[in-house]
Amino acid sequence: MGDVILSTPVLSAIKKSFPTASVSMLVAPAAEQLVAGHPHLDAILTDDEAGEHGGMAGLLKLAKRIRAGRFDAAIVLHPTLRLALVCVLSRIPVRLGTAYRAYSFLFNIRVKQHRKKSGRHELDLNLDLISAIGAKLDRVEFCFHTPQAAQERASHLLKERAIDPQQGYIVLHPGSGGSALDWPAASFGKLAKRIFDEWNIPVVITGSRGEKELVDRVVAHAHTDVVRLDGQLDIKELACVLEKASVVVANSTGPLHLAVALGTEVVGLYCPIEACLPNRWGPYNRPDSVLMPRAEICTTCKKKDCTFGNCMSLITVEQVFEKVQEKLGRTHAVKVV
Structure with a gap:
């Protein structure tokens, strides 16, 4: 994507x-x-x-x-x-x-x-x-169309789960389809709990049908109510959910770029593998929206020989929470106290 x-x-x-x-x-x-x-x-x-x-x-x-x-x-x-x-x-x-x-x-x-x-x-x-x-573009623009039917379906799914899209919510997208190393599911879960406990902002978790077990693990570590929409959205409906979100937190994956294209604030979690670096694959023109572990750049990931196992675990929940707080300060959908 x-x-x-x-x-x-x-x-x-x-x-x-x-x-x-x-x-x-x-x-x-x-x-x-x-x-x-x-x-x-x-x-x-x-x-x-x-x-x-x-x-x-x-x-x-x-x-x-x-x-x-x-x-x-x-x-x-x-x-x-x-x-x-x-x-x-x-x-x-x-x-x-x-x-x-x-x-x-x-x-x-x-x-x-x-x-x-x-x-x-x-x-x-x-x-x-x-x-x-001879083709050129003076100003980069994304032109994604969200049909009325998709908007209504997404709004209905959120309202069914007691979320008013106008009041703000935060989306966590814990998967990446295998395109990069992921931030641990436990960390996503702890972040969801921290967000809800401190700000009382609804947390929505998205993912594909194939990521059900991953989302199960996130929910198991959240110890709080979260809204699961994994496997329930087509691409246009996902776009509508991302567009209305206050912030989207995701690994290096298509939905992160989709959120950027729709103008939503994002926090992108990137691994230090050369082919996946944010200077090439990061959220476009948003270098301040990226977090990476403090680890040396690798040409390929060799987990068995890696000092850290999964270096993405070096990104702390506190770091991501603070970055989300920074992004919330740029929106008017929610008030941070």
Whole structure:
């Protein structure tokens, strides 16, 4: 989810630079709902690599579908050999990608980018890539659409649990889908208790259906009433819940970026693994919204050999609580006493 969210300003850049262009986006089926309704997107194509587009036969089927669109250009923000090959098989005349991969010869506009070593944010790297065709964006903007039906459903779920969205609440999102090291479930639980005990602010916990056991552990350590919405929200409903929150606390994960895109205050918990660092994957333009453990940067995580086991446990509940308090001071939805 996060990489898709950080790709969406590219849609705005293209549409503003080439107003008459028709812009389509190729995404996995799970991301289709996320980008639906974007004002600078004309059509969505889905790539079901795990299903109908899997294997060589599926790849050819996808290429045939894309070829029917008679596209003039393809911009491959997150290149793989498979996607580069699809662009060639789709007979797209202009193919833009990065220059340093073994299959980069399949692109005919190649941009010299080493993303892992750049020290720059993923969103800025995306915009740099498309500057090769003259597309630019003077001011980064996110344009996520939350349908009325999703707003009503999210509001109903909250009110059913005695939460008035207008009075403020704090969202904890303890999972990350395995994209990074997570802050311990016990710490999330203790944070929930601290927030409720000291401020009497409702705490909402979100997550996917597959994160039920994780949320169970968070709740077991909270020792207080929390509102569970794990497995109960689609992407648009999750967006509505995040948008109305006073603060969202999360690991490095898609919902954190979604909250940022919606203008919500966040606290992002980041591990010191080189590929996951906040200078590339942090909440965009919000360096003061990040907490990291005081541990050396690792190229890969080797828990068995690590002095700390899970270094994320070095981030204390007190640190996160104080950062949440700082963020609450910037909102008017709740009063901190």
